[in-house]
Amino acid sequence: MANKRPLYIQYSGPGLLETPLLNKSSAFTREERRDFNLTGLLPYTMETIEEQVVRAYDQYNLCNNDLERHIYLRSIQDDNETLFFRLVQDHLEEMLPIIYTPTVGQACQEFSKIYRNHRGIFVSYPDKDNIDDILHSATKKNVKIIVVSDCERILGLGDQGVGGMGIPIGKLSLYTACGGISPAYTLPIVLDVGTNNPDLLNDPMYMGWRHERISGDEYYEFVDLFIQAVKRRWPRVLLQFEDFAQHTALPLLEKYKDQVCCFNDDIQGTAAVAVGTLLAACKAKGEKLSDQVVTFLGAGSAGCGIAEQIVRAMVLEGLTEELARQRVFMVDRWGLITDEMTELPNFQQRLSQKREHIKDWQVVGEGKDISLLETIQNAKPTILIGVSAQRGLFTEEVIKTMHSHCAKPLIMPLSNPTSKVEATPKEILTWTNGEALVATGSPFSPVHINDKEIAIAQCNNSYIFPGVGLGVLAARAKRVTETMMMVAADTLAACSPIVLTGEGAILPAMSDIQEVSKKIAFAVAKQAQKDGVALEITDEQIKQSIEMNFWKPEYRNYRRASL
Numbered sequence: 001m002a003n004k005r006p007l008y009i010q011y012s013g014p015g016l017l018e019t020p021l022l023n024k025s026s027a028f029t030r031e032e033r034r035d036f037n038l039t040g041l042l043p044y045t046m047e048t049i050e051e052q053v054v055r056a057y058d059q060y061n062l063c064n065n066d067l068e069r070h071i072y073l074r075s076i077q078d079d080n081e082t083l084f085f086r087l088v089q090d091h092l093e094e095m096l097p098i099i100y101t102p103t104v105g106q107a108c109q110e111f112s113k114i115y116r117n118h119r120g121i122f123v124s125y126p127d128k129d130n131i132d133d134i135l136h137s138a139t140k141k142n143v144k145i146i147v148v149s150d151c152e153r154i155l156g157l158g159d160q161g162v163g164g165m166g167i168p169i170g171k172l173s174l175y176t177a178c179g180g181i182s183p184a185y186t187l188p189i190v191l192d193v194g195t196n197n198p199d200l201l202n203d204p205m206y207m208g209w210r211h212e213r214i215s216g217d218e219y220y221e222f223v224d225l226f227i228q229a230v231k232r233r234w235p236r237v238l239l240q241f242e243d244f245a246q247h248t249a250l251p252l253l254e255k256y257k258d259q260v261c262c263f264n265d266d267i268q269g270t271a272a273v274a275v276g277t278l279l280a281a282c283k284a285k286g287e288k289l290s291d292q293v294v295t296f297l298g299a300g301s302a303g304c305g306i307a308e309q310i311v312r313a314m315v316l317e318g319l320t321e322e323l324a325r326q327r328v329f330m331v332d333r334w335g336l337i338t339d340e341m342t343e344l345p346n347f348q349q350r351l352s353q354k355r356e357h358i359k360d361w362q363v364v365g366e367g368k369d370i371s372l373l374e375t376i377q378n379a380k381p382t383i384l385i386g387v388s389a390q391r392g393l394f395t396e397e398v399i400k401t402m403h404s405h406c407a408k409p410l411i412m413p414l415s416n417p418t419s420k421v422e423a424t425p426k427e428i429l430t431w432t433n434g435e436a437l438v439a440t441g442s443p444f445s446p447v448h449i450n451d452k453e454i455a456i457a458q459c460n461n462s463y464i465f466p467g468v469g470l471g472v473l474a475a476r477a478k479r480v481t482e483t484m485m486m487v488a489a490d491t492l493a494a495c496s497p498i499v500l501t502g503e504g505a506i507l508p509a510m511s512d513i514q515e516v517s518k519k520i521a522f523a524v525a526k527q528a529q530k531d532g533v534a535l536e537i538t539d540e541q542i543k544q545s546i547e548m549n550f551w552k553p554e555y556r557n558y559r560r561a562s563l
């Protein structure tokens with residue numbers, strides 16, 4: 001047991017067994033059973049956590065499908081968090097797809113059907129006058145990281161109403177499993193502002209506020225009530241915005257990024273993991289990022305967030321911003337985004353291509369609505385990124401055309417969950433004779449082609465946010481800056497096996513994720529100091545803080561706290 005210091009607690013009897021953060025189930029010792037009035041409430045034999053994991057894993061293997069596995073793991077989490085995280089840690093690669101994408105998507109869609117137990121906080125619009133009271137009802141006093149969603153864009157599955165709670169829960173499980181943040185410090189929150197999903201509104205089982213979404217000033221005033229209440233309750237908390245829709249994601253980030261310690265995972269976390277992946281792939285090919293030409297399908301929060309980070313990285317390599325922007329092509333549902341398109345939101349406008357630069361392109365229809373295929377035929381990209389949440393849009397023709405211009409293209413269908421992928425790795429590798437480098441948002445099995453087994457990198461922001469959170473806590477940072485996200489990307493690239501050894505995968509193995517998160521945390525903490533948003537402590541103190549904050553799923557001895 002690494003942490004031998006006893007924990008002084010006030011709970012006893014059934015109340016202790018019903019407190020998931022403290023419950024040890026059959027692992028309570030004889031003395032603890034006596035001291036905390038547990039004798040007779042548990043079978044006689046005392047077990048170790050290893051024995052408990054064996055039983056739990058046996059039961060897990062009896063489940064018939066992934067949703068059942070998800071429900072089973074969530075039930076352990078709601079009963080005994082230490083056991084849950086030990087089980088997940090011991091079977092990380094197998095269980096991440098169950099507690100996170102893709103299965104969490106199905107769990108969100110079926111939330112009201114599979115609901116078992118309360119977890120997290122629901123801040124519902126009709127309760128808007130009581131948000132302080134709601135936050136004070138949270139049993140955790142010392143919350144350090146919140147993941148909050150209004151659930152309007154859950155993965156690529158659209159508006160899931162309160163069912164989206166699965167996402168903050170899943171993200172925070174990864175904060176602990178991958179970034180060592182104690183579950184005692186994390187809190188998932190859903191802002192229930194209604195839903196525009198007719199299936200949910202018509203579902204008699206739907207558990208959220210049965211009302212269409214509030215919008216406009218009413219929406220922003222409600223979110224502000226929430227943010228101000230969070231600041232009063234936990235002034236230093238790190239707030240992660242997750243799975244907001246495109247029309248609110250950036251405005252909320254712009255509004256709050258200088259007011260509270262916060263970031264938007266879909267814009268900034270995704271940008272960092274994608275640029276980290278690109279940097280690693282370029283190093284592996286012996287090329288510079290600034291030599292690449294990048295095409296996006298999907299110019300939303302993720303697409304534009306990644307594109308802006310690519311521009312920043314190209315500028316750091318020496319390109320002018322104007323030249324960098326000329327190398328990035330954004331295709332959305334109306335085709336290539338150009339400066340002739342009126343009514344583009346600002347974040348797309350900044351990434352539009354100037355007509356004069358593409359005037360010589362060979363396209364049909366006088367250059368209106370330039371398709372993805374036409375963009376690829378003319379721009380001849382070396383990198384193709386899919387963040388459109390539309391299955392199948394990377395067609396055989398699109399991929400083969402890309403391959404005809406670039407011998408070893410990097411193709412990244414990043415949309416989640418698996419059902420929304422723009423093309424599967426098997427399709428891409430088949431159409432490119434195994435020559436493309438592929439990274440996906442959701443996990444995929446290795447592909448066998450030309451007598452080779454090709455592992456598929458999972459380019460998901462889960463490589464970034466746990467380390468960023470750990471770094472913010474270690475340095476006690478007050479803000480999350482763009483440069484902190486940029487060093488997270490650089491550090492991820494530096495951990496890539498292909499960069500380190502010249503062979504292997506583009507991204508580190510999931511089994512190494514804790515060490516990667518610690519490295520990202522250190523770099524993020526140092527950058528926070530450089531940016532003047534963190535404590536001035538020594539490198540040694542940062543490292544110590546990271547190690548000290550790194551929670552391990554092990555039971556501690558309990559002593560009775562005097563009341």
Ligand SMILES: NC(=O)C1=CN([C@@H]2O[C@H](COP(=O)(O)OP(=O)(O)OC[C@H]3O[C@@H](n4cnc5c(N)ncnc54)[C@H](O)[C@@H]3O)[C@@H](O)[C@H]2O)C=CC1
Nearest residue numbers: 155156246298300301302332333388389415416441460461
């Ligand atoms: N791998 C990762 O770490 C991450 C993956 N994602 C995934 O990326 C996808 C998009 O997320 P966001 O950018 O936040 O959503 P968003 O809604 O902001 O953007 C999606 C964009 O795709 C466009 N689009 C829709 N249909 C299209 C079509 N037929 N052709 C071209 N464009 C089309 C939409 O107009 C929109 O601009 C989701 O599936 C999400 O799960 C998001 C964040 C992180």
Ligand SMILES: CC(=O)C(=O)O
Nearest residue numbers: 155243266416460461
């Ligand atoms: C991974 C993630 O954050 C998303 O798909 O929304």
Ligand SMILES: [Mg+2]
Nearest residue numbers: 242243265266
């Ligand atoms: Mg997300």
